[in-house]
Amino acid sequence: MTNHQTNQKTKRTNRLRAAVLGAVLFLTACGAEEAGDVTVIGATSGPYSDQLNEGVQEALEGTRTIRVVEFNDYIQPNRSLVEGSIDANVFQHGLFLANYTNETDEPLVGVFSVPTAPIGLYSKRHDALTDVSRGHRIALPNDPVNLARSLRQIASYGWATFDETVPPEAWTERDVVDNPHDLVFDTLDAATLPRTLDDVDFAFINGNYALASGLTFDEAVALEETPDDYLIQFTVAEEDASSDWVEDVRRAYASRAFYDYTRNETPGYVIPDWLKEAWHDYD
Template sequence: MIRKFLKTTIASLLIITSAIGLSACGSKNSSNSSEKKEIKLGVSPGPYNDLFNAGVKPILEKEGYKVTLVNFSELLPSEVALTEGSVDFNVAQHNAYVKAYNKEKKANLVSIIKIPTVRAGIFSNKHKSLNEVKQGDKVFIPKDPSNAARAYALLEKSGWIKIKPGVVKTLATQKDIIENKNNIKIIEMDSSQIPRSMNEADYAVLPGAIEYMAKIDASKSLLSETLSDDLYITVAVDGKNKNAKWAQDIVKAYKSQDFKNYIKTHNSKGYWVLPDDLK
């Protein structure tokens, strides 16, 4: 489903790709330099760019780097720019997305480090426990394939549904449900609409980024997803740059004590889940 989503969206970005390709001619030459001190971050809306700007960028600047932010309206154009070389890295995708993108686009993006991630969770404005679920309750979940699959995996974790054996959890759809003992009504909708629509539902599954941007307290989650390695957000670069000094300095910045201290003092609401490398 991630692959299908990427295929249809990439098709609509051909004009963008061409434009970026022209503008990237000069920037590709600069991104080949392992020692360069000016690097470009492809920025799309979400908490991970905010975290980078506040907690990592200052560390890199102390090391003499100039970080330029290149803004995009969503993640996919940022990935295209990274593939074409007009930006050097981005910090807004999980490794499952990178793999699907590479397969669809015949690209060579590489995740160089897993970073703190906000988990999807089940929330409710009407109930204080999953045990309060009753027959026919409405449950809102995201409709985009990647987040929908994660939502179905989370609903299975709650015990409300069962997914057909053998189905890859990151590809699950509503058609893969083989048991729904409470006959809950699962309604797929645009992720950004879920927070403002929660009073119309009994329960809702919120992706981590949406939960963060809507300023919903993570501690109010009735159940949070279990993050597999492929679902942690990562720093992605073109494969040819993975060993460049600037790329490894980004890795070092995330692993630094300064960044660990930042997370400790800016995680009072429990949004950020740290991968083992950063604990």
Template structure:
């Protein structure tokens, strides 16, 4: 009796082994297009929360099917994304525009290059105290970003609205209120860390704020009293260390970010608050 039971168990194990072997060989079924985790190349990209990280999350499945394991790295302080790239903690970052990159590269000596440009976030003027630009009164206090490139960008936006005039010959995308030569409404400027601008908005007459911070604070971008148009030169870019732009994973990242699917995703998701730059 024991011998019969042993033979039955052996037979069952043999059948199970054959079935497992068939399953592993594919058994004629559909083959997965996703690269095994062990063979996928890890690509770490540092990003701002909105919209950058959201766009990167959207293309993760596409890159996975092409053998790239995209890992999105979000830091509390975006100013650390360039040092992290320089120190090889990440392979690329996606949060800045060229004027900002140029200003910090000159200061820090970074040897970075632009891999591709993806989108524009039109900077805008917001207020909780007035409803139109015509209501900006003499002596109003306006908050603006305090980093060089975005400060210039904010002042140019106000200049284009006829609220001030900057001195001629500014060619390095850097200006401060000291470069204002005509201020008919005697506006007072408060220079604030860009991520804090939404928090000081209730305390000032108005503020010029980047759209990513507006989205992050759950403020409707359509509530801007005025903002840049789609022709803005401040396209947000993917940045890598010099030479890495030729890496296969980076090329796949660039192609995925500039796909028709991403363009549609940006248009459907952000309703004009974020504009494709391709």
């Protein structure tokens, strides 16, 4: 077993502790809300809620309390932010957010990016990209942005080619122009993709859902080299973008405590450039 796999198994054990911590933070928050120093942040279950509960909260100790609300889909976090039941969310990359705001005209903004778990190609049947064969079934996220993201990976593997008149960030399975392996594309809710591995040849699984399901990066057939557009954003209402509490949280992410947490607990995550610069003296 690699050190990384050991870390991931430890993370799964620690989630129970995180749940207990979350309950404690909730009780603390109830007593502190009148003082205005409680920040409610939504995150998908797994790595991003863990970052907040285990890394950011420690770095904020003595200055601000956060209460983390966990979600299991990609719809409710933005809806809850718009409705005002949470102050911020951590689950979506820049292109997903841009697609959401274009469709809804809601004033949400990503104020900084956070260490990001890369999307990966996983399989229980195959060990290498060269194992692809005629008729193989490929499961992909069904939201437009992550679907296109996965299809771009397929193009980079040489498994298929796509209509050059369509921007790659807008590709769907209908834009395939050459499919030499006659691959079958199954588009499904991103949260369900880990459960498809018994039934398909390969599945593209977002990093948060892969880790939350017990998969490790070491088990991926291939991992994306994540560009800036796909880094997860700390997202708030536009009117809050310059708030003191946002700056408090940003400083917590940039702190030595969060640096140590990231290096020790989440190896393999993609680190944004701004954090690399902030952490320069810690390396």
